[in-house]
Amino acid sequence: MGRSHALSGWCAGLAVAPLVGLTSVAQVVPFAAATAGYALLPDLDHPGASASRLLGPVTRLVSGAVRAFSGVLYNLTKGPRDEESTGKHRHATHTLAAAVLLGFLAANLGDRGKWAVLAVAVTGLVLAADALGDWIILAVLAAAGWSVVGTALPGTAAADAIQTGLTQIGSWIGVAVAVGMFVHCLGDSLTRSGCPWLWPLPIRGETWYELRLPRPLRFRTGSWVEHGVIVPILLIAGVLLLPGAFQAVKQVFDATQIWIAGQS
Numbered sequence: 001m002g003r004s005h006a007l008s009g010w011c012a013g014l015a016v017a018p019l020v021g022l023t024s025v026a027q028v029v030p031f032a033a034a035t036a037g038y039a040l041l042p043d044l045d046h047p048g049a050s051a052s053r054l055l056g057p058v059t060r061l062v063s064g065a066v067r068a069f070s071g072v073l074y075n076l077t078k079g080p081r082d083e084e085s086t087g088k089h090r091h092a093t094h095t096l097a098a099a100v101l102l103g104f105l106a107a108n109l110g111d112r113g114k115w116a117v118l119a120v121a122v123t124g125l126v127l128a129a130d131a132l133g134d135w136i137i138l139a140v141l142a143a144a145g146w147s148v149v150g151t152a153l154p155g156t157a158a159a160d161a162i163q164t165g166l167t168q169i170g171s172w173i174g175v176a177v178a179v180g181m182f183v184h185c186l187g188d189s190l191t192r193s194g195c196p197w198l199w200p201l202p203i204r205g206e207t208w209y210e211l212r213l214p215r216p217l218r219f220r221t222g223s224w225v226e227h228g229v230i231v232p233i234l235l236i237a238g239v240l241l242l243p244g245a246f247q248a249v250k251q252v253f254d255a256t257q258i259w260i261a262g263q264s
Contacts, residue, residue: 002040002043002049002050002130002131003131003231004187004231005039005040005043005131005183005184006036006037006039006040006127006132007036007132007231007238008039008183008184008186009039009040009179009180009183010032010033010035010036010039010128010132010136011234011237011238011241012035012039012180013028013031013033013034013035013036013176013179014028014032014238014241014242015241016031016035016175016179017031017032020171020175021171022168022172023243024243025242028242028243029139029140029142029242030125030140030169031175031176033124033125033128033136033137033139033140034121034124034125034128034173034176034177035124035176035179035183036124036127036128036131036136037123037125037127037129037131037180038124038127038176038179038180039183039184039187040127040128040130040180040184041093041127041177041180041181041184042093042094042098042181042184042188043093044059044062045066045070045089045090045094047060047063047067049063050127050130051063051127054126054127066093067088067089068088070087070088070089070091070092070093071086071087071088071091072087073087073091073092074086074087074091077199077200077208078206078207079202079205079206079207079208080205081204081205082205082206082208085208087208090188090195090210091196093181094184094195094196094197095185095196095197095198096185096197096198096199097200099178099179099182099185100178102177102178102181103174103177103178103179104178105174106173106174106176106177106178107170107173107174107175108174109173114170117169117170117173118169120173120177121169121173121176124176124177124180125137125140185197189213190212190213190230191212191219191220191221192212192218192219192220193210193212194210194211195210195211195212196208196210196211198211
């Protein structure tokens with residue numbers, strides 16, 4: 001579900017951006033791109049996931065460590081009715097607690113300096129590009145360039161824009177990480193396997209209770225429902241949620257209506 005997760009993260013980023021004070025294209029697009037990337041992070045607990053293969057041996061080693069930690073955590077905290085499982089995939093990283101914790105850690109990287117924050121943002125961008133394609137990098141670069149166009153002194157304005165951008169990233173990178181990871185959990189809750197994202201809250205004797213849709217509404221990952229229904233909906237939403245996109249579509253629709261009326 002790599003592409004679906006990344007697209008859902010992109011849409012969530014576009015929707016959440018105004019809530020954290022980001023309104024311009026230059027602010028919203030990098031935020032949404034980072035959110036799209038971190039919507040893939042929970043699957044670092046699967047050796048075949050995009051996040052686990054991203055940097056070859058490095059991320060495979062991290063994936064192995066995450067899987068081992070998740071397995072230990074599962075065995076230490078499972079309830080009396082939790083199923084027998086290795087606890088490695090869709091467990092530790094697929095929880096609201098993990099999303100909040102990593103989001104908090106990312107937000108506090110501001111104390112380490114602007115370049116540490118930028119590294120987190122770029123990691124999210126690279127993850128998103130791996131799942132969605134290079135267009136997302138071009139979108140971020142275009143948005144950054146947009147913030148410079150029209151300034152009085154282009155030479156110094158570019159440097160000032162970059163400096164300002166780094167400062168702004170520090171204010172929202174933690175939110176991007178947390179929202180992306182949580183949206184991933186919600187996406188997995190739509191599938192047959194479900195997702196135990198309310199851990200460690202005990203439900204029906206299970207600490208790792210898989211939340212999921214009613215049986216008739218669940219779908220299998222990689223099925224026609226995901227590719228034929230979920231992905232197209234996310235693609236349309238990912239365009240309409242861009243700043244000014246809905247208004248532009250409405251203007252085109254109104255102009256079309258006027259033209260049709262004039263022809264009749």
